[in-house]
Amino acid sequence: KCTSDRDGTVIYVEDEEIDYRCLDKKWEKVEKLSSSSDEKTSSSSKKSSDSKNSSSSSKEESAGSKDKSSSSKNSSSSSKITSSDSGDKKSSSSKAVSSDSRDKSSSSQKSSSSVAPESSSSVVGSGEDVKTIAINKKSFKGVAEKGPFAVGSTVKLSELDGELDLTGTNFEWEVTGKQGGYTSPKVTLSSQYAQLQVNGNYYNENLFKNSTSPVTLRGIVDLKDRESVNINVLMHLAYKRVVYLFTKSGEYKNVPAAKAAAEQEIMKAFGFGGANHPFEDLTIFGKTSDDAKLLAASILLQGDLEETDLLSRITSIANNIEEDGTWDNSEKMRVSMADWIMSYSYGMVGIRQMLEEFNPQVPAFEKYVSLFVGEAYGFGACTDENDGDYVQLKNGNSKNLGEYYVCEDNVWRMMFSTEKLYERACTAKRAGEFMTTPRNEIYICDGGNGYWRPATTYDHPKEYYMNDEVDYGKLKDTRDGKEYKTVVIGTQTWMAENLNYYDKDNYNLVGNAKCYQEEDKNCDVGGRLYSWTAAMNISTKYRLSWYDKDIQYPHQGICPDGWHIPDSTEWRTLADYVKKVDGSSGLLMSSKGWKASSYKPSTDPYGFSVIPVGAYYGRYADAHADFSQTEFDDDGLFANFWSAEEGKEFNLAVYVFFDYRRDYMSMTASVYNEKERGFSVRCVKTEDESEE
Numbered sequence: 246k247c248t249s250d251r252d253g254t255v256i257y258v259e260d261e262e263i264d265y266r267c268l269d270k271k272w273e274k275v276e277k278l279s280s281s282s283d284e285k286t287s288s289s290s291k292k293s294s295d296s297k298n299s300s301s302s303s304k305e306e307s308a309g310s311k312d313k314s315s316s317s318k319n320s321s322s323s324s325k326i327t328s329s330d331s332g333d334k335k336s337s338s339s340k341a342v343s344s345d346s347r348d349k350s351s352s353s354q355k356s357s358s359s360v361a362p363e364s365s366s367s368v369v370g371s372g373e374d375v376k377t378i379a380i381n382k383k384s385f386k387g388v389a390e391k392g393p394f395a396v397g398s399t400v401k402l403s404e405l406d407g408e409l410d411l412t413g414t415n416f417e418w419e420v421t422g423k424q425g426g427y428t429s430p431k432v433t434l435s436s437q438y439a440q441l442q443v444n445g446n447y448y449n450e451n452l453f454k455n456s457t458s459p460v461t462l463r464g465i466v467d468l469k470d471r472e473s474v475n476i477n478v479l480m481h482l483a484y485k486r487v488v489y490l491f492t493k494s495g496e497y498k499n500v501p502a503a504k505a506a507a508e509q510e511i512m513k514a515f516g517f518g519g520a521n522h523p524f525e526d527l528t529i530f531g532k533t534s535d536d537a538k539l540l541a542a543s544i545l546l547q548g549d550l551e552e553t554d555l556l557s558r559i560t561s562i563a564n565n566i567e568e569d570g571t572w573d574n575s576e577k578m579r580v581s582m583a584d585w586i587m588s589y590s591y592g593m594v595g596i597r598q599m600l601e602e603f604n605p606q607v608p609a610f611e612k613y614v615s616l617f618v619g620e621a622y623g624f625g626a627c628t629d630e631n632d633g634d635y636v637q638l639k640n641g642n643s644k645n646l647g648e649y650y651v652c653e654d655n656v657w658r659m660m661f662s663t664e665k666l667y668e669r670a671c672t673a674k675r676a677g678e679f680m681t682t683p684r685n686e687i688y689i690c691d692g693g694n695g696y697w698r699p700a701t702t703y704d705h706p707k708e709y710y711m712n713d714e715v716d717y718g719k720l721k722d723t724r725d726g727k728e729y730k731t732v733v734i735g736t737q738t739w740m741a742e743n744l745n746y747y748d749k750d751n752y753n754l755v756g757n758a759k760c761y762q763e764e765d766k767n768c769d770v771g772g773r774l775y776s777w778t779a780a781m782n783i784s785t786k787y788r789l790s791w792y793d794k795d796i797q798y799p800h801q802g803i804c805p806d807g808w809h810i811p812d813s814t815e816w817r818t819l820a821d822y823v824k825k826v827d828g829s830s831g832l833l834m835s836s837k838g839w840k841a842s843s844y845k846p847s848t849d850p851y852g853f854s855v856i857p858v859g860a861y862y863g864r865y866a867d868a869h870a871d872f873s874q875t876e877f878d879d880d881g882l883f884a885n886f887w888s889a890e891e892g893k894e895f896n897l898a899v900y901v902f903f904d905y906r907r908d909y910m911s912m913t914a915s916v917y918n919e920k921e922r923g924f925s926v927r928c929v930k931t932e933d934e935s936e937e
Contacts, residue, residue, distance in 0.1 A: 247272050371506070375499035378469050380434040386427065387475045388528050389443035391462065391543060393425035393603070395455060398445020400427050400476070405438045409465065409488050409500070420445065424530070424604060437469040438500050440484075441525070443476050450529070450540075451547050451589070453599045458552045465504060466525045473526075478543050480524045481559060483507040485567040510570035514562075515542055516620040517613050530604045534613075541613035544596060548585040576621075580642040583621035586614055587645060587659060615656040627652035633670045635660050653693060661695030663688075671697045679704075685841070702838050702857055702880040703767045707742060710835040715852030717741055722805040724748070731930070732852045735822035737815065738930035741852055743772025746803060754779050754803070759861050759923050762877045771858030771880075774923030777898040779803060780810055780887045788920040791895045800889045804928035810889040811929040813912060816901045820910045823851065831908030840881050844908040855884045855903050861923025873917075881905070885924040892918055900924055 247270050369375055389400060397419055404414040414434070420427045420443070442463040446456045464480025465487050483504070490496065490503035497503035508520045517538045527533075529540040546562075547555055558578065565574040572579075586593070593611045600607045619625050622643065624636050635651045649660035653672035664670050669680055673693030679700060680688045689700040711717075711730065718731035720740065730741040745768050747758050757779035760768040778787050781802045799809035811819075820830035827850065834847040835854040859880035862873045872879050882905050890899040892914040901912045 371497045371502040377436040382431040384431045386473045388425040389476045392448035392450040395446045401442045403440040441466045514572040516616045530606045537608035537610045540610040545582045579621040583618040584644045612655045663697040707770045710856045712849045712852040740928045744926040745772040774861040777920035793891045808928035812889045830910040840905045
């Protein structure tokens with residue numbers, strides 16, 4: 246109904262494609278505005294900054310307040326139209342549209358954004374005249390973001406005049422998508438320039454929850470040739486600067502050039518470089534570098550602030566940038582923002598993880614946060630060229646004064662204690678690098694992010710443990726093509742490496758020939774860990790029964806043709822030879838990889854190179870024991886080898902072992918030698934058989 250309280254309201258009847266205005270309790274047809282193809286020059290109507298009425302600034306709508314004229318909202322619709330009581334009731338009011346004409350799919354829409362391709366947009370010169378385009382019955386989609394604004398937040402589009410002042414003609418609707426998405430009603434404006442504003446609660450991307458009170462963001466938008474228009478915090482920061490450049494600086498005769506210049510300045514104020522896209526194209530869940538810059542700015546501005554303090558911070562920055570385009574009023578604020586992100590317990594990793602739960606498309610914001618931090622702290626940019634460098638913070642405004650920071654993957658991060666202790670950073674690009682400490686302990690950079698850890702046996706390739714000065718022989722296993730180094734010691738020829746043979750079709754091996762920690766790469770270093778029956782290549786039933794009566798020596802077992810599993814006599818022959826010639830059978834041990842002890846390390850003169858590969862203990866692991874605490878354990882401490890003989894009980898077998906606490910080889914037939922355990926295999930050459 247056209248009632249007195251709706252006097253001046255205009256509605257659009259979609260079926261008739263006609264605007265009606267309420268006057269004196271009657272609906273009257275109104276003239277159409279010129280179509281979007283009709284153009285007029287805005288520069289001719291633009292007043293000079295000198296003649297502008299000083300009261301024009303009072304027409305600007307406060308970023309923190311909502312236009313009270315929106316009270317004419319129809320309670321049955323999420324879209325609403327308003328007209329200022331003081332506005333021109335001839336043309337400006339005729340630009341509002343009825344809620345009946347809104348996109349009926351908006352209530353179920355998904356988050357929509359204008360994700361533009363990564364390319365610079367062409368911008369007109371500051372001195373050029375740009376024709377104004379009337380907007381007629383146009384609808385668009387977009388997203389409202391600080392973090393995403395909540396469903397029900399109010400979005401408001403307000404017409405701007407030639408001086409970028411509000412005319413009083415407004416269109417209102419609501420956010421309907423869970424990620425801040427909305428669809429506008431059809432709007433009619435005298436030009437393509439308008440103020441877009443959102444008011445409501447939003448998802449705080451730093452605290453991972455919704456804000457406790459509403460905020461208002463606004464921006465100047467150009468609706469020409471647009472199907473989508475977003476609203477975000479960068480637009481809010483640029484608002485006053487755009488108005489200043491166009492209306493007061495005297496340097497810009499058109500809005501697009503002023504707007505583009507302001508956007509470049511905002512990006513540079515954060516240390517992000519320039520902007521390749523208009524701010525209304527950006528979204529924190531976009532794919533471009535500018536989207537990443539938006540998210541970085543949003544995170545930094547928010548920090549750990551409540552909404553009131555956030556708006557105060559944003560207002561302070563916007564006011565400072567307004568006249569000269571630079572943010573130079575508060576080094577302390579910049580440093581405070583940097584301090585927060587560098588000390589935040591969840592860090593950028595946590596922020597990314599939580600945002601990805603909200604929306605898996607999260608741009609690479611970390612780089613731009615780091616650019617800001619580097620500038621605020623005086624470090625400069627973290628790049629590929631200085632990856633792994635570390636610097637000490639000497640900015641007296643920082644709470645983190647004196648702390649060290651490392652450049653890794655284009656991001657500054659705090660230095661970890663081990664890195665400080667040894668004065669060497671562990672970054673992703675240094676993953677796999679080794680470091681020897683002053684105590685001759687070897688550490689490995691495990692994946693980066695400061696994680697130096699003691700190196701294990703399996704971190705090194707097997708070649709690391711071999712003696713380069715030994716003239717090794719070579720054995721090729723024709724079953725799988727693997728090659729092994731061999732060495733002659735006394736009258737015997739031995740494999741100088743642990744056997745690494747497996748056949749999935751050999752049931753004697755399945756489940757009984759393991760790689761340490763079940764990782765295939767470990768077999769390339771230490772060979773396989775075989776149960777005794779697997780080493781002997783006999784049925785698993787003999788794990789719990791005698792087999793001795795069927796053993797014929799030499800027993801090939803799982804060794805290649807021409808080689809066999811050594812019996813206890815052959816192991817003793819080896820140990821005795823080395824002891825009598827050089828004084829200790831411990832010289833069969835590799836010179837590397839063993840935990841330090843009171844004994845002098847082996848020099849491995851024979852190249853036998855026993856590596857402390859540990860063992861598989863299976864059900865015999867004991868978490869309360871000094872050793873053998875887990876299924877796979879004791880690398881760096883022990884090396885164990887099967888013999889071809891059974892032990893004192895039907896479930897036991899003889900094995901030899903090397904111990905980091907001893908400088909000799911040991912052998913046992915009675916303890917820690919259940920056939921189910923997984924030990925290494927060294928094959929010895931069968932006499933009178935030629936090498937393959």
